[in-house]
Amino acid sequence: MTSHTRPDVVVTGLGATTPLGGDVASTWDGLVNGRSGIRKLDTDWAEMLPVRIAGLMVDDPANHIDRVKTRRMDRSEQAAVVAARQAWADAGIPDDIDKERVAVSVGTGIGGAKTLVDQHDRLMTKGARLVSPHTVPMLMPNGAAAYVGLEFGVHGGVHSPASACATSSEAIAWGLDIIRSGRADVVVAGGTESVVFPLPIAGFASMRAMSTRNDEPERASRPFDKGRDGFVLGEGAGIVVLERADHAAARGAHVYARLAGAALTSDGYDIVAPDPEGTQQARAMTLAIRDAGLDPADVAHVNAHATSTPVGDMGEIAAIRKAVGDRPVVTSTKSMTGHLLGAAGAVESIATILAVYHGVVPPTINLDDPDDELTLDVAANVARTMAVPAALNNSFGFGGHNAALAFVRG
Amino acid sequence: MANRDEIRSGLADILEEVAGVDKADVADEKSFTDELDVDSLSMVEVVVAAEEKFGVKIPDDEVPNLKTVGDAVSYIEKNAA
Numbered sequence: 001m002t003s004h005t006r007p008d009v010v011v012t013g014l015g016a017t018t019p020l021g022g023d024v025a026s027t028w029d030g031l032v033n034g035r036s037g038i039r040k041l042d043t044d045w046a047e048m049l050p051v052r053i054a055g056l057m058v059d060d061p062a063n064h065i066d067r068v069k070t071r072r073m074d075r076s077e078q079a080a081v082v083a084a085r086q087a088w089a090d091a092g093i094p095d096d097i098d099k100e101r102v103a104v105s106v107g108t109g110i111g112g113a114k115t116l117v118d119q120h121d122r123l124m125t126k127g128a129r130l131v132s133p134h135t136v137p138m139l140m141p142n143g144a145a146a147y148v149g150l151e152f153g154v155h156g157g158v159h160s161p162a163s164a165c166a167t168s169s170e171a172i173a174w175g176l177d178i179i180r181s182g183r184a185d186v187v188v189a190g191g192t193e194s195v196v197f198p199l200p201i202a203g204f205a206s207m208r209a210m211s212t213r214n215d216e217p218e219r220a221s222r223p224f225d226k227g228r229d230g231f232v233l234g235e236g237a238g239i240v241v242l243e244r245a246d247h248a249a250a251r252g253a254h255v256y257a258r259l260a261g262a263a264l265t266s267d268g269y270d271i272v273a274p275d276p277e278g279t280q281q282a283r284a285m286t287l288a289i290r291d292a293g294l295d296p297a298d299v300a301h302v303n304a305h306a307t308s309t310p311v312g313d314m315g316e317i318a319a320i321r322k323a324v325g326d327r328p329v330v331t332s333t334k335s336m337t338g339h340l341l342g343a344a345g346a347v348e349s350i351a352t353i354l355a356v357y358h359g360v361v362p363p364t365i366n367l368d369d370p371d372d373e374l375t376l377d378v379a380a381n382v383a384r385t386m387a388v389p390a391a392l393n394n395s396f397g398f399g400g401h402n403a404a405l406a407f408v409r410g
Numbered sequence: 411m412a413n414r415d416e417i418r419s420g421l422a423d424i425l426e427e428v429a430g431v432d433k434a435d436v437a438d439e440k441s442f443t444d445e446l447d448v449d450s451l452s453m454v455e456v457v458v459a460a461e462e463k464f465g466v467k468i469p470d471d472e473v474p475n476l477k478t479v480g481d482a483v484s485y486i487e488k489n490a491a
Contacts, residue, residue: 072451130458
C-alpha cells in the first residue's frame with residue numbers, strides 16, 4: 001500500500017420512487033419481470049400534444065410528506081426527499097453520526113419548472129400578490145438537494161450538479177470524489193425529476209426526440225429495436241448512500257456493491273446531438289474502468305443510457321464495443337421506466353448495483369426486431385441470471401455530457 | 411360583517427391550511443411566530459389568504475403590528491369592508 005492509496009467507497013443504502021413502484025423493492029420487481037411503467041396520459045391537456053404517454057410515479061410522493069410541507073415543495077423535491085429517506089433508512093445511518101462528515105450530491109435536469117409555470121399562470125391571472133412566497137425555493141435547481149440536506153441536517157456540503165440526462169450519474173461521481181478526497185464519510189447522492197406537464201413535453205416533442213406511439217404506451221420505449229421512434233418521458237427519483245468502506249465496516253453496515261470508479265467526459269461536438277463517433281462516450285467508459293482498477297474484460301454488464309432514439313442507441317452500442325468489447329451483456333431499463341432525465345442515472349445506478357448484487361440483469365423489453373447494427377448481446381425481453389462481478393452504468397446528457405460509473409461486487 | 415368569533419374561526423382555517431396550525435391552538439393571546447410557529451413566508455400566505463377571505467387590505471407595513479391572533483382579529487374587524 002502506498003501513501004496515495006485512496007479509500008474504497010461502498011453503497012450501503014438505496015432509495016427510489018419510479019413509474020414501476022414507490023420504493024426500490026417494487027421497482028426492482030418491475031424491472032426483472034419486464035413490466036412497463038408507461039401509460040396513456042389521462043388528462044385534458046394531453047389532447048393538445050403530439051405525445052400523450054409518459055411514466056408517472058405510481059406512488060405520489062406527497063402521500064409520504066407532511067401536508068403543509070408539500071405546499072412548499074415542488075413534486076421533484078418531494079420525490080427526492082422520499083427516495084432519500086428510504087436510502088438513509090436502508091443504510092441504517094446512526095442518529096449520532098457526525099453531520100459535518102455527511103454531504104449531499106443530488107441533481108435535477110430541469111428542476112421546479114412546473115412550479116415556475118404554475119406561478120406564472122397565477123401571476124398573470126391573479127396578480128403579483130397572489131404569487132406563492134414559496135415559489136423560489138420550489139423552482140431553484142438546488143432545491144431538491146437542499147431539502148435532502150435539511151431532512152438529515154447535514155453540514156458536510158450540499159451540491160447539485162446539472163448535466164441534463166447525465167445529472168444523477170454525475171452526482172454519484174461527485175459523491176465518490178467527495179469521499180476519496182476526505183471531505184466526507186457519507187454522501188447521499190442521486191437525482192430527481194418531475195416534468196410531466198405540457199411545456200417540457202411540447203419542447204422535447206418539437207425536437208422530434210419523443211416517441212409518438214400514443215396508442216401502445218407499454219410498447220413505446222423500445223431501445224435497440226428497429227421500431228424505436230424516440231424516448232418516453234418518465235418521472236421519479238433515485239438516491240444511493242455512498243460511504244467510505246472502512247466507515248461502513250466499522251459500524252457493520254450491509255454493503256450492496258463497491259462504487260469502484262467513475263469518469264466524466266464531454267463531447268465538445270453539439271448542444272444536443274451526440275458525437276456520432278462516440279469517442280468521448282467510449283473514453284468515459286474506459287476511464288471509469290481504469291479508475292476502478294479493472295480490465296475491460298472484467299465488465300460483465302453495461303446498463304446503457306439508450307433512450308430509444310434512432311440515432312443515440314446505436315452510437316452507444318458502437319462506443320460500448322470500442323471501450324469494453326463484445327463480451328458484456330447490455331440492457332436499457334428505460335424500456336420499462338421511460339427516461340427519467342435528471343433521475344435516470346441514479347435509478348439506473350440502482351438497477352446496475354442490484355444486477356451486481358443479485359446476479360440478475362434486467363431485460364430490455366420491446367426488443368422484438370433488433371436493429372441490424374446491434375452487434376452486442378442485449379438481455380432481450382427476459383432477465384438474464386448471471387454472475388456480474390463488475391458492471392458499468394452509462395448516462396449521457398444534452399450538452400455533450402458523458403458519465404460512466406463502475407460498480408463491483410462488494 | 412363578521413364578528414370576532416367568525417373572524418377568529420376563519421383565521422384558524424387559514425392557519426391550518428397554510429401553516430399546519432392546530433385550530434384548537436388559535437386564540438387571541440397567541441403569537442403567530444413564537445407560539446404558533448408561523449414562519450415569515452407562511453405569514454405572507456396567511457395575510458394574502460385573509461385579505462381574500464375577509465375582503466380587507468392588509469398593507470405590508472401593517473403586518474409587523476399583527477403579532478397575535480387578537481391583533482389580526484381586531485385589524486380585520488375594524489377594516490373589513
